[in-house]
Amino acid sequence: MNTTRRAFLKTSSAAVLGFPAIVRGANLNSNLQIAAVGCSNKGLSDIKEVGSHARVHYVGFCDVDTSRFDKADETFPGVPHFQDFREMFAKLSDTFDAVTVSTPDHMHAYISLEAMRRGKHVYCQKPLSHTVWEARQMRLQAAKSKVVTHMGNQIHSAKEYRTAVKLVRDGVIGKVKAVHSWQSNPGNKYSHLTAPPAPGPVPASLNWDWWIGVAPYREYAPDVYHPFKWRDWQDFGAGTMGDFGCHIMDPVFTALELTAPVSIRAENEGLNPQTWPSAETISYVFPGTAWTTDKTLPLTWYDGGRQPDIALAQMPADVKLPGSGSLFIGEGGTLVLQHVGMPKLYPVEKFGTFEIKVVEGTSHYHAWVDAALAGTKTTDNFDYAGPLTEAVQLGNVATRLPGATLEWDAAALRITNKPEAETLLSGKYREGWGIEPVT
Numbered sequence: 380m381n382t383t384r385r386a387f388l389k390t391s392s393a394a395v396l397g398f399p400a401i402v403r404g405a406n407l408n409s410n411l412q413i414a415a416v417g418c419s420n421k422g423l424s425d426i427k428e429v430g431s432h433a434r435v436h437y438v439g440f441c442d443v444d445t446s447r448f449d450k451a452d453e454t455f456p457g458v459p460h461f462q463d464f465r466e467m468f469a470k471l472s473d474t475f476d477a478v479t480v481s482t483p484d485h486m487h488a489y490i491s492l493e494a495m496r497r498g499k500h501v502y503c504q505k506p507l508s509h510t511v512w513e514a515r516q517m518r519l520q521a522a523k524s525k526v527v528t529h530m531g532n533q534i535h536s537a538k539e540y541r542t543a544v545k546l547v548r549d550g551v552i553g554k555v556k557a558v559h560s561w562q563s564n565p566g567n568k569y570s571h572l573t574a575p576p577a578p579g580p581v582p583a584s585l586n587w588d589w590w591i592g593v594a595p596y597r598e599y600a601p602d603v604y605h606p607f608k609w610r611d612w613q614d615f616g617a618g619t620m621g622d623f624g625c626h627i628m629d630p631v632f633t634a635l636e637l638t639a640p641v642s643i644r645a646e647n648e649g650l651n652p653q654t655w656p657s658a659e660t661i662s663y664v665f666p667g668t669a670w671t672t673d674k675t676l677p678l679t680w681y682d683g684g685r686q687p688d689i690a691l692a693q694m695p696a697d698v699k700l701p702g703s704g705s706l707f708i709g710e711g712g713t714l715v716l717q718h719v720g721m722p723k724l725y726p727v728e729k730f731g732t733f734e735i736k737v738v739e740g741t742s743h744y745h746a747w748v749d750a751a752l753a754g755t756k757t758t759d760n761f762d763y764a765g766p767l768t769e770a771v772q773l774g775n776v777a778t779r780l781p782g783a784t785l786e787w788d789a790a791a792l793r794i795t796n797k798p799e800a801e802t803l804l805s806g807k808y809r810e811g812w813g814i815e816p817v818t
């Protein structure tokens with residue numbers, strides 16, 4: 380462990396002892412003081428949306444690339460900049476209550492766990508974590524620290540998904556027999572690279588070592604990792620499943636109150652050790668719930684252009700499945716939910732005159748701020764988002780062992796029938812960047 384890291388941990392644990400779960404937000408006259416990590420692209424939109432709440436005040440912006448503060452500064456001028464979140468946490472210490480985490484996936488758990496250990500509320504982008512094990516640690520730490528947490532799959536709070544959840548819960552299509560979820564994006568030239576390209580000069584504004592963070596070190600190469608393109612690399616992102624699973628499967632989880640799958644099996648177009656497959660099908664079996672017809676529920680995920688058999692949807696011949704979404708097959712009809720679109724009910728003969736009552740959306744971002752200020756829970760807290768992310772990342776474990784049916788024991792955090800799959804539940808951390816299990 381290097382000195383900086385040791386010093387940070389020392390500061391960190393001292394802070395944990397001194398902080399109640401809600402620090403400044405407990406005072407009703409105060410604002411929620413927030414430190415933001417990751418300031419461009421989705422980070423910028425998180426900063427703007429969270430910051431549009433009247434009682435939010437930013438105390439620090441952190442980005443490993445100093446060229447990426449401009450737009451956040453335009454909206455919130457004068458907020459101090461940091462390039463290393465560890466320095467920001469240590470220096471700002473007790474002046475902030477909450478953190479937004481909008482970095483590439485491989486850093487979500489490390490940063491969020493450090494924040495929660497300090498008693499900070501956390502809004503963390505989807506997927507909550509890069510691995511199954513990390514999702515579990517985040518859920519455990521949130522409970523231990525008693526902080527207010529929220530995953531950044533903002534469509535969870537949108538009218539489209541809320542309306543679909545209500546229709547399923549109202550029993551409009553009866554109990555559900557099966558679900559199919561898909562994302563048709565066929566990827567791009569970056570998602571089809573099979574080896575790291577030749578290194579290139581690191582931009583002066585970027586601290587590449589801190590960008591790499593917990594991941595195994597590799598040289599910077601222009602235009603393939605930072606920004607945005609890290610998604611398809613196994614060391615940093617989670618492919619299409621990780622990018623969209625926590626969005627598209629979210630209304631399925633909420634409507635049917637799904638917990639942990641009992642088994643997962645994947646097939647894909649071919650795999651290499653560097654990037655995620657460009658097309659895959661992942662078959663889950665979940666325990667049945669009060670909303671399902673049977674004791675188990677099959678949920679099948681497709682990506683890279685794959686889709687479920689259109690005949691299952693009972694749609695008219697001239698209607699196509701949306702590019703991405705979910706198909707709920709109920710005993711009394713089907714619900715097709717576009718990502719992101721209003722739910723549609725089929726067959727037309729049965730639902731042609733059915734009036735769908737829209738459930739209005741709410742601000743996902745403000746819901747977290749309000750809950751942090753009030754000390755209440757959100758509907759997308761880590762007790763919910765943790766298991767959803769575990770299921771998503773179990774899909775990525777299965778896709779690395781195509782054709783094998785993996786049996787999952789969620790309570791024990793174990794795949795019980797395939798030892799080589801168990802090693803894929805967690806990542807390998809770079810020296811000095813280890814993540815301690817929550818005890």
Ligand SMILES: NC(=O)c1ccc[n+]([C@@H]2O[C@H](COP(=O)([O-])OP(=O)(O)OC[C@H]3O[C@@H](n4cnc5c(N)ncnc54)[C@H](O)[C@@H]3O)[C@@H](O)[C@H]2O)c1
Nearest residue numbers: 417419420421442443444447481482484504505531606607
């Ligand atoms: N909810 C949504 O609809 C949605 C949409 C897009 C992205 N996302 C999620 O948001 C996250 C960011 O995605 P993106 O597309 O904005 O990525 P990006 O690479 O475009 O931006 C990430 C930003 O974080 C900075 N960064 C990287 N490592 C950092 C670190 N250790 N500390 C501080 N800053 C760091 C980068 O410099 C960059 O400015 C991902 O988890 C992604 O899955 C969510």
